[in-house]
Amino acid sequence: MARPKIFLLITFLLISSFTIAMAGYNIVDFGAKSDGRTDSAKAFLSAWNAACKANKPAMVYVPPGRFKYVEGLSIYGGTLDGRGQALWACKMAGRSCPVGATALTISQGENVLVSGIKILNSQNFQMSIFGSTGVTVERATITAPDESPNTDGIHVQMSSFVTIKDSTMTTGDDCISMGAGSTNVWIEKINCGPGHGISIGSLGLSGDDEGVQNVTVKSAIFTGTQNGLRVKTWAKPYKGMVKGVTFQNAVMKNVQNPIVIDQNYCPSQKNCPNESSGIKISQVKFDDVQGSSATPVAVKFDCSRSNPCTGIELKDIKLRYQNKRAQAFCKNARGTAMGIVEPPSCL
16 A cells, blocks of 8 residues: 655745745755656755755745655754735735635645744744644744734644644634544643634534544643633534543633633624534533633633533633632533632533
8 A cells, every 4th residue: 555645835925026135945946846746755855955054044935736745754943934914914904815825734644743843924824734644743933913814823624643742822813723623633832822722613614524522732821812722613503523622731821711612603793693503512621720811701611502512521720810700601511520610610
């Protein structure tokens, strides 16, 4: 049986301007062909090595097309600058804007290591892991302004056995987001903020979703984020499930929504008011979460009326609001609490 292949796509904004005081290395010049068949591994690595040896800022350019057969890839160090400022300004002005690009996408990969990379100012997601197995991201530094739209630090979807650890993320959206089909994901030692926290979802927007299960988030610090630990689904009837999730050893520093399950997500109030999420959420555990909430409600479980959350577990929760007791809110949520739980459990 042939070994699984890796499709790696790196894209940048304003690539055509790399002639200005910047060395540019086009993988095509090193022998790569965008036919989706030719082995481009040697060409890609040669271009990367040339960029690393340059004596001035350098850019590896992957032109439009499909460059496959990069097997067992490891990336050590380097900086990817997406130069997303112009696109963000367009979006925030409410104009019709280009779709934009993700700085680094790993798609259909197996046994991939990304270590010590820096990604900044991507137009959209900073990094995307899609349709892959056995991907490890470690010691990453991901940076975008807190007002930059849709700049998730790392987005995982349709992928399994993914590890993200020892990384720092400053973004305008989720530090890490897990979409449909994310399974066996391990996230550990993450510094997040500003940003929207670490999220599962959103799920159930336009059709039945693959399940998200066996996810562990451990030893994360959230500073000034919109959310901390979050599960989010659209208020639509499409089916799917979230099961077997553990959030453990988290510290909240002035976080607006430290613990939140939101199954009534409907930001534009169009097409989904009065509907009910079909995503089934069960066996979600919050263990040893402490710190400060920026709002009175530190724990919020707003679950589906047709598919209530079940098996929610709170253990050793210590969250305060302005040095006072915070509040908890529960709707259609069932579960248990043990140890010291502040605010008092509403399950």
